[in-house]
Amino acid sequence: MHELSMADAIVKTVLDVAEKNQAEEILEVTIEVGKLTMLNPEQLRFLLDVLKENTLLEGAEIIIEEIPVEIKCLSCGYAGSTNLNDSDHYLMIVKCPECDERNLEIVTGQECNVKNIRIEKPE
Amino acid sequence: MHKIADVEIQHDIMVANKKLAQRNQRILDKANVFSVDVLGAIGSGKTSLIELLIKKSDEKIGVIAGDVISKFDAGRFQQYDIPVVGLNTGKECHLDAHLVEHAIEDMPLDEIDTLYIENVGNLICPVDFDLGSHMRMVVISVSEGDDTVEKHPLIFKDADLIVINKIDIADAVGADAEKMVKDAKYLNPDVKIIKSSLKTEEGLNEIIKAIKDFRDSIN
Numbered sequence: 001m002h003e004l005s006m007a008d009a010i011v012k013t014v015l016d017v018a019e020k021n022q023a024e025e026i027l028e029v030t031i032e033v034g035k036l037t038m039l040n041p042e043q044l045r046f047l048l049d050v051l052k053e054n055t056l057l058e059g060a061e062i063i064i065e066e067i068p069v070e071i072k073c074l075s076c077g078y079a080g081s082t083n084l085n086d087s088d089h090y091l092m093i094v095k096c097p098e099c100d101e102r103n104l105e106i107v108t109g110q111e112c113n114v115k116n117i118r119i120e121k122p123e
Numbered sequence: 124m125h126k127i128a129d130v131e132i133q134h135d136i137m138v139a140n141k142k143l144a145q146r147n148q149r150i151l152d153k154a155n156v157f158s159v160d161v162l163g164a165i166g167s168g169k170t171s172l173i174e175l176l177i178k179k180s181d182e183k184i185g186v187i188a189g190d191v192i193s194k195f196d197a198g199r200f201q202q203y204d205i206p207v208v209g210l211n212t213g214k215e216c217h218l219d220a221h222l223v224e225h226a227i228e229d230m231p232l233d234e235i236d237t238l239y240i241e242n243v244g245n246l247i248c249p250v251d252f253d254l255g256s257h258m259r260m261v262v263i264s265v266s267e268g269d270d271t272v273e274k275h276p277l278i279f280k281d282a283d284l285i286v287i288n289k290i291d292i293a294d295a296v297g298a299d300a301e302k303m304v305k306d307a308k309y310l311n312p313d314v315k316i317i318k319s320s321l322k323t324e325e326g327l328n329e330i331i332k333a334i335k336d337f338r339d340s341i342n
Contacts, residue, residue: 002217002248009136017132024125037137038251038277102312110251113135123124 003039006112007047011057013114018056023119026060030116034067036109041066060117069109075101140252143220147227147255154232156185157338158240160254162278163262164271165244168288170196171321172262172330173239177203179324180331185235187226189218189242196241206231217248220255246275258337264289265298272306279310284317284333291320 010031018026029048033041041064048062072079073096082097096104151158163169170188177184177200185206188197197209208226212218223240230238240256242249246263261282263271266289272279279285285307293300300318307316315333319326 002215002251005215005219006136009139013132013134013136017130017134021128021130027127034137036277038247110137111135112137114132116129116131116133118127118129120125121128123126 003043003047006039007044007051010048010112010114011051011055014057014117015055018117018119021119022121023056023117024122025120026056026117027120028061028063028118029057029114030063030065032065032067032111032113032115034109034111035069036106037112039112065115067108067111070107071096072105072107073099073101074103074105075099079107137251140220143224144253144255147220147224148257150227151232151238151255151257156232156235156238157258158238158256159258159260159334160240160242160249160256161260161262162242162246162249162282163244163286164246164264164267167244167262167264167267168286168319168321169241169244169262170199172286172288172319173241174199174203175321175324175327176239176331176334177205179327180237180334182237183235185230185232185238187223187230187238187240189222189226189240191215191243206234212243216243216245217252218242218254219252223254246271246278250277250281257341258283258334260284260286260334262286262288263303265293265300265303266296269298269300269302272303272310276310279307279314282311282314283337284315284330285311286326286330287316287318288321290318291323291325 014029033039052058069082071082076099078096078098095102161169186200187208187210189210190196191212193209193211197207200207208229210226259282261278287300287303290300304316317326317329
């Protein structure tokens with residue numbers, strides 16, 4: 001379960017930026033989590049809720065945006081989303097939906113990105 | 124008076140790890156050290172395989188022994204009089220590039236030519252964390268069940284070498300080693316897959332050769 005280390009890194013990143021921007025309160029945090037990461041968004045949210053206690057983040061709303069998988073096929077040149085078919089967990093990661101080849105580059109879907117925050121600060 | 128402000132951050136924790144991993148690899152490259160991330164299930168034979176590589180291969184080996192409590196595995200390696208750095212992850216289920224960076228600082232790189240980094244026994248979490256190694260070797264055994272490969276596609280998809288160990292007891296545990304090979308090939312068509320019994324050293328020479336071939340292929 002590495003959601004804890006991720007949540008910890010997210011909280012540190014956010015607090016650091018908030019401090020540099022003289023935030024008195026953080027209202028909102030938006031995080032992007034790729035569908036191919038081994039991160040469970042619900043577990044991540046739970047741990048963020050625990051870690052934000054007694055910090056500037058305490059009252060912040062945590063928004064987790066799931067980022068879909070996009071690939072670039074190195075065989076046929078197809079670029080775009082894959083056919084996500086949960087009934088076959090292999091398909092979504094190994095095959096190009098156009099040519100069926102497996103020689104591909106994953107463009108999105110692997111991120112755990114602290115996208116932005118909304119803060120309250122003095123005028 | 125207060126105002127509300129939106130602050131763009133765009134700090135990707137995965138990318139941050141990747142950058143550290145790239146730095147680790149540059150440090151290893153500079154010292155001319157080839158490194159292998161040894162991943163696999165708990166009890167699959169990762170430590171035993173590294174012990175055999177220390178004994179049988181002609182490389183000058185150093186080991187970073189990562190575990191929740193690393194002293195047990197580190198102790199096993201220390202008896203061979205080679206450089207060993209134990210790396211306790213505590214609560215964590217995986218090594219990351221930052222932990223490895225510190226372990227590399229403690230490793231006498233000028234005394235070794237190959238560095239094995241034994242990851243925490245886990246087929247899930249380490250996938251997300253590149254360490255900066257040149258090669259990823261995944262060790263599993265038949266006793267975890269012959270559906271292990273298909274249940275953990277991501278770790279096998281990116282492996283550079285897959286070792287399926289304990290094939291001598293496949294019948295006893297009711298596992299079909301060929302199914303595991305087939306599943307691995309489906310996920311990673313070009314990867315080298317070796318069936319082994321480290322207890323009898325079956326497959327060991329093949330593993331040594333595969334590591335050497337991989338090293339030659341990237342040089």
